[in-house]
Amino acid sequence: EPEVTQTPSHQVTQMGQEVILRCVPISNHLYFYWYRQILGQKVEFLVSFYNNEISEKSEIFDDQFSVERPDGSNFTLKIRSTKLEDSAMYFCASSGVGQRDNEQFFGPGTRLTVL
Amino acid sequence: AQSVAQPEDQVNVAEGNPLTVKCTYSVSGNPYLFWYVQYPNRGLQFLLKYITGDNLVKGSYGFEAEFNKSQTSFHLKKPSALVSDSALYFCAVIRRGASKIIFGSGTRLSIRP
Numbered sequence: 001e002p003e004v005t006q007t008p009s010h011q012v013t014q015m016g017q018e019v020i021l022r023c024v025p026i027s028n029h030l031y032f033y034w035y036r037q038i039l040g041q042k043v044e045f046l047v048s049f050y051n052n053e054i055s056e057k058s059e060i061f062d063d064q065f066s067v068e069r070p071d072g073s074n075f076t077l078k079i080r081s082t083k084l085e086d087s088a089m090y091f092c093a094s095s096g097v098g099q100r101d102n103e104q105f106f107g108p109g110t111r112l113t114v115l
Numbered sequence: 116a117q118s119v120a121q122p123e124d125q126v127n128v129a130e131g132n133p134l135t136v137k138c139t140y141s142v143s144g145n146p147y148l149f150w151y152v153q154y155p156n157r158g159l160q161f162l163l164k165y166i167t168g169d170n171l172v173k174g175s176y177g178f179e180a181e182f183n184k185s186q187t188s189f190h191l192k193k194p195s196a197l198v199s200d201s202a203l204y205f206c207a208v209i210r211r212g213a214s215k216i217i218f219g220s221g222t223r224l225s226i227r228p
Contacts (some may be wrong), residue, residue, distance in 0.1 A: 020120055031214065033214070033215070033216075035216070040217065041220075042205075042218050042220045042221060043159070043205060043216075043218040044218070044222075045215035045216060045217070048214035048215060050214075055214055056213070056214050056215055058215070091158060091159060097173045103149075103161060103164060104161075104216060105161065106151075106158045106159040106160075106161075108157060108158040109157075
């Protein structure tokens with residue numbers, strides 16, 4: 001069964017450093033998303049991406065964040081200058097064509113630790 | 116403001132007994148409703164969804180959920196709990212026409228042998 005994959009599973013970085021989290025969505029999906037879950041808190045929407053542009057973003061997704069689909073398979077989240085409060089589990093998700101279904105398939109997550 | 120409420124942080128049930136995990140929502144229109152499950156150190160796994168039609172939705176692992184429009188609720192149920200059902204459960208909604216999922220705060224389900 002096709003699945004969303006994410007690398008790395010765990011990323012440790014120093015405050016102020018740039019990180020890139022990588023995702024490979026399900027191959028025929030066209031909608032891509034990033035969510036994050038701070039330890040012990042709810043899962044929060046960051047951004048959605050369709051047709052090579054951001055379709056929706058939350059207040060969390062400020063200028064420090066960017067997303068990119070550099071090729072036909074990868075979808076990345078970049079944090080330019082990490083802060084301690086960026087420590088969280090980051091989930092990538094993808095969904096197929098059509099509004100009716102809207103089922104998003106989630107990857108296993110990347111745990112980001114900012115020291 | 117749109118929101119999803121899971122009033123119980125934790126639900127404890129004996130194996131073999133029925134379980135219910137509660138969810139209510141406050142979202143305009145007729146949203147899509149979902150339940151996801153998260154096992155320790157794992158991602159979010161889809162359990163079931165309500166789009167339209169029959170108010171009782173059946174999903175994976177014997178779970179089902181009942182949509183109640185008048186009460187804006189979407190409670191998750193299972194007739195007979197298993198120890199392996201112990202996990203964190205999230206109720207979620209998507210407003211029609213939108214792309215972002217709004218998650219509840221999660222309910223930790225603990226099934227004792």
